[in-house]
Amino acid sequence: MRTSTILKSVxxxxxxxxxxxxxxxxxxxxxxxxxxxxxxPHAQNEGPTHNVLHLMYEPLVLRDRTGQLLPTLxxxxxxxxxxxxxxxxxxxxxxxxxxxxxxxxxxxxxSLNRALQPTSDMxxxxxxxxxxxxxxxxxxxxxxxxPNPLVPSYLTxxxxxxxxxxxxxNTTTVQDYxxxxxxxxxxxxxxxxxYALVSREQDVRTxxxxxxxxxxxxxxxxxxxxxxxxxxxxxxxxVAALLSGEVDFVQDVPVQDIDRLEKTAxxxxxVGPENRTIFLxxxxxxxxxxxxxxxxxxxFADRRVRQAVNMAIDREAIKRVVMRGQSVSAGVIAPPFVNxxxxxLDALPKVDIDQAKALLKxxxxxxxxxxxxxxxxxxxxxxxxxxxxxxxxxxxxxVRVNLMAQPKGPHFTLIQKNPPETEFYLLGWGVPTYDxxxxxxxxYHTRSGKDGTWNATRYSNPEVDKxxxxxxxxxxxxxxxxxxxxxxxxxxxxxxxxxxxxxxLAYAMKNDLDIQVSPENTVHMKFIAAKR
Amino acid sequence: xxxxxHVAERMLPxxxxxxxxxxAPVTTQGVRRGRLAAFLDSDLVxxxxxxxxxxxxxxxxxxxxxxxxxxxLIAPHNPYDLKSLSLLxxxxxxxxxxGGDARYLLGTDDxxxxxxxxxxxxxxxxxxxxxCSVLLALTLGLSLGLWAGYAGGRVDTVIMRVADVQLTFPAxxxxxxIDGVALAILKHHTAEGSKFWILVVAIGLSFWVxxxxxxxxxxxxxxxxxxxxxxxxIGIGPFKIMFQHILPNVMxxxxxxxxxxxxxxxxxxxxxxxxxxxxxxxxxSLGTMIQVGNRYLxxxxxxxxxxxxxxxxxxxxxxxxxxxxxxxxxxxxxx
Numbered sequence: 001m002r003t004s005t006i007l008k009s010v011x012x013x014x015x016x017x018x019x020x021x022x023x024x025x026x027x028x029x030x031x032x033x034x035x036x037x038x039x040x041p042h043a044q045n046e047g048p049t050h051n052v053l054h055l056m057y058e059p060l061v062l063r064d065r066t067g068q069l070l071p072t073l074x075x076x077x078x079x080x081x082x083x084x085x086x087x088x089x090x091x092x093x094x095x096x097x098x099x100x101x102x103x104x105x106x107x108x109x110x111s112l113n114r115a116l117q118p119t120s121d122m123x124x125x126x127x128x129x130x131x132x133x134x135x136x137x138x139x140x141x142x143x144x145x146x147p148n149p150l151v152p153s154y155l156t157x158x159x160x161x162x163x164x165x166x167x168x169x170n171t172t173t174v175q176d177y178x179x180x181x182x183x184x185x186x187x188x189x190x191x192x193x194x195y196a197l198v199s200r201e202q203d204v205r206t207x208x209x210x211x212x213x214x215x216x217x218x219x220x221x222x223x224x225x226x227x228x229x230x231x232x233x234x235x236x237x238x239v240a241a242l243l244s245g246e247v248d249f250v251q252d253v254p255v256q257d258i259d260r261l262e263k264t265a266x267x268x269x270x271v272g273p274e275n276r277t278i279f280l281x282x283x284x285x286x287x288x289x290x291x292x293x294x295x296x297x298x299x300f301a302d303r304r305v306r307q308a309v310n311m312a313i314d315r316e317a318i319k320r321v322v323m324r325g326q327s328v329s330a331g332v333i334a335p336p337f338v339n340x341x342x343x344x345l346d347a348l349p350k351v352d353i354d355q356a357k358a359l360l361k362x363x364x365x366x367x368x369x370x371x372x373x374x375x376x377x378x379x380x381x382x383x384x385x386x387x388x389x390x391x392x393x394x395x396x397x398x399v400r401v402n403l404m405a406q407p408k409g410p411h412f413t414l415i416q417k418n419p420p421e422t423e424f425y426l427l428g429w430g431v432p433t434y435d436x437x438x439x440x441x442x443x444y445h446t447r448s449g450k451d452g453t454w455n456a457t458r459y460s461n462p463e464v465d466k467x468x469x470x471x472x473x474x475x476x477x478x479x480x481x482x483x484x485x486x487x488x489x490x491x492x493x494x495x496x497x498x499x500x501x502x503x504x505l506a507y508a509m510k511n512d513l514d515i516q517v518s519p520e521n522t523v524h525m526k527f528i529a530a531k532r
Numbered sequence: 533x534x535x536x537x538h539v540a541e542r543m544l545p546x547x548x549x550x551x552x553x554x555x556a557p558v559t560t561q562g563v564r565r566g567r568l569a570a571f572l573d574s575d576l577v578x579x580x581x582x583x584x585x586x587x588x589x590x591x592x593x594x595x596x597x598x599x600x601x602x603x604x605l606i607a608p609h610n611p612y613d614l615k616s617l618s619l620l621x622x623x624x625x626x627x628x629x630x631g632g633d634a635r636y637l638l639g640t641d642d643x644x645x646x647x648x649x650x651x652x653x654x655x656x657x658x659x660x661x662x663x664c665s666v667l668l669a670l671t672l673g674l675s676l677g678l679w680a681g682y683a684g685g686r687v688d689t690v691i692m693r694v695a696d697v698q699l700t701f702p703a704x705x706x707x708x709x710i711d712g713v714a715l716a717i718l719k720h721h722t723a724e725g726s727k728f729w730i731l732v733v734a735i736g737l738s739f740w741v742x743x744x745x746x747x748x749x750x751x752x753x754x755x756x757x758x759x760x761x762x763x764x765x766i767g768i769g770p771f772k773i774m775f776q777h778i779l780p781n782v783m784x785x786x787x788x789x790x791x792x793x794x795x796x797x798x799x800x801x802x803x804x805x806x807x808x809x810x811x812x813x814x815x816x817s818l819g820t821m822i823q824v825g826n827r828y829l830x831x832x833x834x835x836x837x838x839x840x841x842x843x844x845x846x847x848x849x850x851x852x853x854x855x856x857x858x859x860x861x862x863x864x865x866x867x
Binding site: 234235236239240243254256257259260314317318320321322377384385388389391392393394395396403405 | 613614615617619620622623642643644808812813814826827828829830831832833
């Protein structure tokens, strides 16, 4: 009798101990509407792709949720005093890749040069680089074309690969995503990150295990032992999966379901602004639009038409109804986080259907015209709903929009193809560098070489290009900001893009997780502690 | 030769239904009323009136068909007219609920479209696609079935093996496949306008097998009967024999399959639209409406999915009941 009581208490204690052991670690099932487009670290400069890559790969410098730069694979960085065009990065010692090989300066030189290849989508971030050279095993010099004070903030999404691994697996060349090419790195990963790839099924699930040799052990919580990243495209299914307990964390919560989830016991909803603006782009330079009934000329080439479109869009209605308040209506495609943003730039155009119609009439389109709008349906919050609302608003000024919504993979290909295969499209742009130059170089600069890779508007203004290029070499912050303001002034008069809103985010999760919204919408799981 | 043919034709049992031959000479009212009376007194009508359920199903089907095809006349709003939409009217609950609006009896969807009007137009699209695809499947299945059954040999083997292979795939999978291939071939910018016909072809091609198998079976039996042999003897071409002599005998079972398939075709269209490969949200069918409404189920906007869902269920049920009844009524073994 007594022994059995003791036995029982021992068992109970053991059970409690097991529970306690489980309390500070757990696995997470994480659902999102779209998957990473590829695992090749330099093939796509796209949010959800970075989100997944950050779990397995690491950059030299990381930007955390609050916007601070954190030493990651580099422990310190500075401009050489003897030469202002050289940035010296000291690398972290004793870091191992998932396959066991050691991280060193050769890997950095290799990775940055790989990211500069023509097929890389990250090349547009690195236009300032002249050469990258190894000084010793743990020191790297980046020589810039001119003095550039912002180099570290351009490196926050530039992942370090293992040179030997890439060579052994014949993957030293970046995947050409828009031409649908493939390589070993697209489906395999070997980084230094806190999580290592276990298995991956594109657009279905990616399983990652905690890296027990992670250099940051003891410095970061690492509360999550295993991550199962699931793609659930349907909004209702994704929310149902969270409500039923099948998943633990939903990163894209449909705005209409925030209320319901907040009221559910055991669930937590965190909201916050994203460093991203949603906007429409137009082909402003082609001689003729393929999807339009207007032949021989391009309606969007006429600034009055662009202004009419701008005036016809009721941003506040989209915010209230489609976004249910989870957005800030925008007049400029720069989010408020960005250097160069100003309230004056962001002033909303007045909704004026009559004036818009008058402008169209002046431009020679009294009866409007026809056009196809390309729209993603699994990338931004309610993206297809926004496009439908735009379609109806365009109809009010006689512009008959044929809406073509599809998943982000094919949608982004339309934009990135050369020449682009879209003439009117929805896009969202996040700014990881927190600086206007990133917007100018990708979205406004003439498409050529490393620049303008996401500029499907065919907009080309040599004067703007020259000013944008001058930004990288300008050390005087005041002078640089003046140039930025000057560029924005020219661009907002052009109305090349039509800003819709700055997007806000909502994350929903089980109560024991507390994942805060990051302005880049990138969840760094290593910072998450699980508490029950 | 002429004489021979004459004798032979007299020996044939009437290939076509009796009524058609009489139709031409009958002109007087008395006889016409007699025909109507005869029809009203037929087994078909009796069996129809005997079952209340079937009468209800028929009335329901007629109502839905009528409402759908009169949609442009009776719908309070035109959901295809984007100019008339106002985003500010979106997500309005049905008129009798709190926050409802008398202009929108069954509420509005997420773009401010009137649910009732959209449903009428959507049902019309669903029915049009359903009927067109059934006609396509029927034409294709009937022709191939007749040919296979009549010609036999290698033709029969090839056609029926293709049919067998297709039978191993669920119809929805075949439809998805055809839809995807058509979209890829037609490229995206031209696809939207031709979406209707893509759906018709996709659904039509996935349902022809049943017709072909049934028709082939009946044809195999009929082609060895005396009247066919006689027809062949007097030199009537195979084409004429198939369509004029054998076809009328297989129409009964084909009609039954067609009715039941109509319900299936409507559901398949709804499924394709629900999966996002059917009609676009700017020209919604019932399936598209259910897909859109499904997104708002958790947020309490039940009306967006409930009304189109209910309509689809009722329509499919009613047509199915009619088909079932027709099958029983036309089956001599069950009489």
